[in-house]
Amino acid sequence: MSQFDTSELTLNMGPQHPSTHGVLRVVLRLDGERVVGCDIVIGYLHRGIEKLCEHRDWAQIVLITDRMDYVAAASNNLGYVETVEKLMSLEVPRRARYIRTILAELQRIASHCLWLGTHAMDLGAMTVFLYAFRERELVLDLFEEYCGARLTYNSMRIGGLPLDIPPGWGAKVRRFCDILETKVPEYEELLTHNRIWRDRTTGIGVIDGDDAVAIGLTGPALRGSGVPRDVRKDEPYAAYSEFEFSVPIGAAGDTYDRYLVRIEEFHQSIRIIRQALDGLPEGPILGKVPRLLKPPAGETYHAIESPKGELGYFIVSDGKAHTPYRFRVRPPSFCNLQALPRLVTGHLVSDVVALIGSIDIVLGEVDR
C-alpha cells in the first residue's frame, strides 16, 4: 500500500550555508524533517597543498601548513617540523620543545574556543559565541606578540623555533590562563546544565567506541565515545612526556559527551601550559641544523594531537632533491567527517548542524 509513499525531499545544504563551517556541501535526503540519507561533497576549498609541498623546499613548507587548519596553524607547523626532524634525526633543544608545547596548547584553546562558539551558535545560543571569541582574541594577541601574526603564524622552524619568547610573555600567558579558568565556568553555566542544550545534544549522533575506531575517528570525537586515545599520551612528542595531564573521555558517545570532553580539555590545556611555564628551561631555541636541509632518503610518518584529532604527516624523501618526494597529510577533520553520514541518519535537520559542529571540522584541512 505504501509503495508510492517515498516522499523524499533532497535538500542541498551548502556550500553556502551558515552552519556548514565553510564550504562543506551536505546533500540530505529527507523524509519530512528526518534525515534518511546524507552525502558529503567536499573539494570546494581544494588548493592542492600536498602537491604544492612537493615543489617547495623543506623550510618553505612550514608556511604552507599554516593554511590547512587555519584556526590551529601552530599545531600544523608542529606536526610538520617534528616529522622532518624525525626524518633527519635532529635533536631539538629542550627549551624549544617546551615553548612548542605551550604554543600548541594555546592553539588548542583557541581552536576549542572557536569550536565552542560556532557549535553553540549552530544550536542557537548566540551569546556563547561572543564569549568564546572574546577569549580566543586573547590567545591571538599572545600569538601576535610572539610571532607577529594572528592567524597563520609560521611559528616553527625545523630543528627548533625562529624566535625566543619575548620578555614578559610568560607572565601574560599565565594571566591568560587565570582569565580562562574563570571564563570556562561561564560557558558551562550557559550550556552544560541548560535544559534545552542537554535536550539538543544528549542522545544525538551516538557512536560507540568500537565503531568510532573502525570509522577512523580521532581526537575529542573519539574520546567522547570513551576511547582514551590521545597521541600526546600514547606517543608523546614535543615535551608532553614531562607533564602531567589527564585525557578526558566520555561515556555515551553523543554530542553532549563530545562537548564535555572538549570543555574539560580547556582545563587540561591550562594545566599543561602552567607546568611548561614553571619548568621552562634556559638554553638555545634552535638545534644544530644544516644550512641546506636535505633529509636522507627514506620515509616517515609522524602524528600529533591537533585540537581536532590525530594530525599525521607522511613524508618521503629521495635524499637528492631539496623538496619532499612525496608529501601526504592525514587530516583529522577529513577522517572525522566520514562519520557524519552515519551520525546524522535518523536524526532531524536541526541535528545535522549540531553534528557538523560536534565533530569540529575545518574545511581548509578537509580539502587541503
Added chain:
Amino acid sequence: MTHTYLVPLLKILVLLNAVLVSVTFMTLLERKVIAWVQVRLGPMRVGPYGSLQPIADAIKLLLKEDITPVRADRFVFTLAPIVSMVPALIAFAVIPFDREATFFGYQVPLVIADVNVGLLYLVSITSIGVYGIILAGYASNSKFPLLSGLRASAQLISYEIAITMMLVSVVVMAGTLSMTGLVDAQYNARVWYVFVQPLAFVILFIGGLAETNRAPFDLPEAEQELTGGYHTEYSGMRFALFFLAEYANMIVVSGVAATLFFGGWLRPFPNVAALWILDYIPGWMWFLLKTFVFLYVFIWIRATLPRYRYDQLMRLGWKVLIPLAIANLVVTAVLKVLL
C-alpha cells in the same frame, strides 16, 4: 460626526504611527540589549550611541533592490509580507492603553475599539498571521522556506491551543471578554491576575514566544538550520516587513500579558491608598512600562537560550503546555463555582 468618525480615525492614525515607530526602535533595543549581554557595544555609528540606526536601516532597506525569484509565485510572494504585517497591526485595535485621557478638553478612551469580544478578536487575528509565513514558504519555491513554512504552521497552530485554553481560564476569572473589562475586573478583585493565575501567565508567555517565533522557539527562521527560513528569498522592504511584523507581534503579546496579568494601566497596588504618590504617573505610562519589561525579557531570553528542536517543541506544546492549560482551566472553573 466629529466624535463618531474623526476621533477614532485620529486614534488609529496616532496608534499606527506610534506602533510603527516603536517597532523600528525595537530593532535597536534588541541589538543594544543583546550587545550588552554579549559584552559589546552594539550599533554606535549612526547618531549618538547609535540611536538613529533604525532610520538608517529603514532607508537602506527601502533603497535595496527588491528581488523576486524567477520561479516564485509572484502574486503570493508579494502578498505574503503584507499578510503577515496587517494582522500584527490591527491586533492593536483592542489593546487598552488607559481608561481614558483628556485631550483638548475631550475625554477620549485610550483604546480604539472596546469590543465585547476583544480577547477573542486578538486570538483570531493572531491566527490569521500564520498565513504570511506559510505563503512566504510556499511562494518562494525554494526548499528552505518551504520547510520553514511547514514548521511555522505546525508550531503556531499547536501553541495557539495552549494560549487560548489559558486565556479562557482568565476569562472565567473575570467573566468578560472585553480587554477593558479584564483590567476593571483586576481592579475590583484587588489583585493582579498574575498572582492568582501564575501558571496561566507562564503558559501565555511561553506560548507567546512560540507564537512570535522568538528564541528559543525561532525554528521557522533558524538561520543556522534553514538559512533564515521563510524569508530566505526575500530582500529589501518585503524582508523588512516580516521583521516589523515579528516585532509588532512581540509588542502585542507583551501588551496582552500586561493587560491580562499585570493590571494593564493600573498602578501597582491600585487599592492601597497609601501609595497615592504612584498616581502621578499616568496609567498609559504604567502600561507602557509593563509592556517594555516583557519586551526586555523577550530579548533577554533570545540572548541566553539555545534553540529547541522541532520535535521537542511539539512535545512541549502538546504534552506539557496543553495538558497544563486544560488542568488550569478545570481548576479555575471548579474554584470559581465553589467560591
Added chain:
Amino acid sequence: MLESLVFYTLAALIIGFGVLVVTTRNPVHCVLCLVANFLCVAMIFVLLAAEFLAMIQILVYAGGIVVLYLFVVMLVNLRRPPDARMDGRRQTRFGFVLVALLLTEVSAILVYSAAHPSSLVAVAPQRPAVGNAETIGMLLYTDYLVPFELASMLLLVAMVGAIVLARKEA
C-alpha cells in the same frame, strides 16, 4: 446609509472571491480567495450584530480549517510538475443548469414572500443584543446541550478518523 455601503461592498467582495475560488486554476490561489471570502463573511456577521460568531468564523474557519486546506494543497503540489496542477472542466453544462434552477427557485421564493410578508419577518430589525458571547454561551449549555455534546463527539470522531487516515502504514 453607511450600513448599506458596507453591506454592498462586502457582498460584492464575497461574491467576487467566491467566483475566484471556483474559477482560479492554481489551488493555492483558490485557498487564498477562500480565506478572503471567509473574512468578508465574518465582517457580514459583525454587521448582523453577531460578533462572537464573526470571531469564531475567523478563528476556526480562516485560522484553522483553511490552514489545513493550504497545508494539503502545498503537500500535494510539491510532488507534481506545475502543468499537472492545471484543472480541466467537467459537468459544466449540467452545473450551470443546476445553478440556474437553484437561483430561479430562490428568487421565486423571494418574490412570493415579498408579496406575502409573513408574521415572522415582520419583527422590527432594530439592533438586538444577541451578539454577545454570554447569550450564546447560555443557549449552548442549556437549550442546546445535547447538540453541543454531539458536536464535540463528532469532532472527536473526526479527529480519530483523520489520524487513522493520515497515518502511514508501516
Added chain:
Amino acid sequence: MTPITPYHYLVLSAALFAIGVLGVMVRRNIIIILMSIELMLNAVNINLAAFSYQLHNAAGQVFAIFVVAVAAAEAAVGLGIILAFYRNKETLNIDDMNIMRW
C-alpha cells in the same frame, strides 16, 4: 439606497450557495470541490445569522457554530481521505475516484 433588509442577506447567501454548487459541479480537483462545499456552508451561516438578527434569537448563531464544528470535522476527515488517496493514486481528479476500495 434602500435600507438593508433580510432579503438582501438572503440573496447574498443564495448567490454564494449557487457559486458553491457550481464549484462542486464544474471543478475536477477534489480539494477545490471540498472548498466549494465550505462556501455553501458559509452561505448557510449567513442565512442563520441574518435570521437570528431579524428574530432577536441567538439560536441561529448557535446553529451557525454547530455548522462551523461540522465543517471542521468534514475538513479533517475529508482532507485525510484525500491525502490517503493521493498517496496511493497520485491524482486528485475526482473522476478517477470511481472505485469503493483499492
